[in-house]
Amino acid sequence: MSRDTQTALRSALYRLLRPLARVILRHGLAYGSFAEIVRKAFVDESFAELRRNGQRTSVSSVAAMTGLTRKEAKRLVEFDIESNSDTDQRYNRAVRVVTAWAVDSRFLDDAGTPRALSMDGPGSFAELVREYSGDMTTAGMLSLLETSGTVTVDEGQVSLKNRAYLPTQTPAASLAILGNDVAEMVTSIHHNLSHESGHRVFQRKVSNASVRGDALAAFRELSNKKSQELLEEYDSWLADHEVGTGRDDTDSPHYVSVGIYYYDNTLQEDPDS
16 A cells, blocks of 8 residues: 555544544443454454455454454454344334335325325325334334324324434434444445446535535525435335336345435534534
């Protein structure tokens, strides 16, 4: 690796780690625990890199790649970090239910907006949950969406108040998004760094360093509206192309995601401001 590349990578890592350190500090994770997780990630990715390159995987090879001792590398291979799979699954199922409510005609009114749903029967909340949440119960999904402020219930009718499910009611659910979404974005950036232009995936952003402060609220509202519309269009297209909806039902499923984020420099200030 050239000196220029190392300098650029060190600078990129510092910018990446500053907001991550902010999250870690505010949730009380000690540096020692963070460093342990970093070492674990280095060891696991080293094994994966050796396999991708068709090389023999061994603790000695990983120790050489990472600079760790063989003893430490072996210990980290066996070190188990508690999985957030249950939290991830609940989040993904809630997203599917909310998105389907906004695009499936059975759950829309004549104006094409999500209508209030009865609890049971055709076109009901129970039917929506049954079709789009896997095996999660109607009561469980209702509780999840109510707690997050996504829906309200009045006289047996469930109304959608927020077309984007954000599990801000629990730190664990919100932090699961940090792990999933940032990892996906970094993986896409790495892919683009490693491939020629014809094989890169879409990675763009629009920015302006001279926006008036009194225009921020209006642009946030505009970006929320346009981004939600685009994501709902993508979700509808993906739903039409799931395994089992085409002529070749033997095809294996693939995970796909597209993410959109908003940023302005006021987000680095007091989060309550």
